[in-house]
Amino acid sequence: MLSRITFTIGLFFLCTTYAMAQGASEKIKVVATIFPNYDFTKQIGKDKVDVVKLLPPGVEAHGFEPRPKDVVTINKADVFVYTGEYMEPWAEDILDGVTNKELAVVDASKGIELMDEADHDEHAGHGGEHAFEWAGAFHLPVGKYTWTFAKVDGAYADPAMKMVFVSSTEKGIEAIEAQEEAAGKMLEMEDATLRGDGEMLSPNGKSAYKLTFDQNRDVTEFTIVIEKEGVYAFFTEHMPFEFEADEHFLKDSNRQDVEPVAQEPDAGHHHHHHHGGKDPHIWVDLAYAQQMVDTIAEALAQKDPENKDYYLTNAREYNAKLAALDARFSETLANCKQDTIIYGGHFAFGYFAKRYNLKHESPYEGFAPNAEPSPKAIAELIDKVEASGIKVIYHEELLDPKVARTVSQETGVKLELLHGAHNVSKDELKAGVTYLDIMNDNYDKLKLGLECQ
Numbered sequence: 001m002l003s004r005i006t007f008t009i010g011l012f013f014l015c016t017t018y019a020m021a022q023g024a025s026e027k028i029k030v031v032a033t034i035f036p037n038y039d040f041t042k043q044i045g046k047d048k049v050d051v052v053k054l055l056p057p058g059v060e061a062h063g064f065e066p067r068p069k070d071v072v073t074i075n076k077a078d079v080f081v082y083t084g085e086y087m088e089p090w091a092e093d094i095l096d097g098v099t100n101k102e103l104a105v106v107d108a109s110k111g112i113e114l115m116d117e118a119d120h121d122e123h124a125g126h127g128g129e130h131a132f133e134w135a136g137a138f139h140l141p142v143g144k145y146t147w148t149f150a151k152v153d154g155a156y157a158d159p160a161m162k163m164v165f166v167s168s169t170e171k172g173i174e175a176i177e178a179q180e181e182a183a184g185k186m187l188e189m190e191d192a193t194l195r196g197d198g199e200m201l202s203p204n205g206k207s208a209y210k211l212t213f214d215q216n217r218d219v220t221e222f223t224i225v226i227e228k229e230g231v232y233a234f235f236t237e238h239m240p241f242e243f244e245a246d247e248h249f250l251k252d253s254n255r256q257d258v259e260p261v262a263q264e265p266d267a268g269h270h271h272h273h274h275h276g277g278k279d280p281h282i283w284v285d286l287a288y289a290q291q292m293v294d295t296i297a298e299a300l301a302q303k304d305p306e307n308k309d310y311y312l313t314n315a316r317e318y319n320a321k322l323a324a325l326d327a328r329f330s331e332t333l334a335n336c337k338q339d340t341i342i343y344g345g346h347f348a349f350g351y352f353a354k355r356y357n358l359k360h361e362s363p364y365e366g367f368a369p370n371a372e373p374s375p376k377a378i379a380e381l382i383d384k385v386e387a388s389g390i391k392v393i394y395h396e397e398l399l400d401p402k403v404a405r406t407v408s409q410e411t412g413v414k415l416e417l418l419h420g421a422h423n424v425s426k427d428e429l430k431a432g433v434t435y436l437d438i439m440n441d442n443y444d445k446l447k448l449g450l451e452c453q
């Protein structure tokens, strides 16, 4: 009798534990960084996923740095969804430290070609200060040097790059400062001296080099000939580090690394610049959003193959909604009196504007709200607003719209939110606001502000 009770209790206990374990492991645990990744995953995974949004509500996305407890959360998850190195520059370091070998890491920007600052044509109204991304001054003894551009992850960061290479009588950072205006002009000139793999470069104060990279090789090399010892300044259209696979980009004839005596941005700011180098805001483009949805759905299906059809069907249905809204935007934005989005925040609508042939103006440099715009840039924006007859200036979400408010007060135009959907506020989260809600609201705001039919 006694043994039978023990047996029954034992069985009961076993069953309960088993059921609990099953219940706990049924849902796929997903950690998503920014709001679109979070919402997309929820729309695809519904009741089969447990999604945590890494960004606390109300937090500005570009300034976010994960806390130690976030690292623990990521380590315990099944799937981690982020937007790539330009939106989450901290991700690489965190993922290096993850010990959970089962964690599926999903870069939602997979397959999407990011625009860099130079592609923002209408946005480039701030003079030539960004003609080069990087400048370095090197003290070079007489000899031959090799500057290499390597494929990273199977591709060159860009197919070609302009470079200015000049000798200087100055030392250190002064060598860069003394030449940067002339270098900027040379980089902006149409004609440049073409050079390809294996060719030579020598100091040239008249025009920029246009270096093209050999797609058939993993590394393209240029030989730099120095006939007189001295300081030489290089100004490059892209960061040389973007082309470093496993070797430093500049070597002497003994294949020893040659480091700059000064560079701009200096090494300490490299991280920040990198962050601003490419536009990460792919999710506001409704076509890219669908691509992100597909990428996330595939990752969930791979992690949980039993429910593959469920995830793919949900993704398809959700993408149909995104496509329908895209069609509405397309139709409406083609029939507006105004064609310029005046934005008093850091501009998150670059892909969006490109998609619907709109122009945009923002006094912010770069793609993150980490530097206040200059008074000159704000004054220029005020002039543009007054000249255009536009009736609305937009501001971004979650930050005090100081700049937009100033412009609104100066010009009398209306101030409206154009939500970049990076993150939501506490109230929005509580109200269950979705990405589609945000984009529908943006539709209404743009229709009004651009005076569309």
Ligand SMILES: [Zn+2]
Pocket: 062, 281, 346, 347, 348, 367, 368, 420, 422
């Ligand atoms: Zn942003």
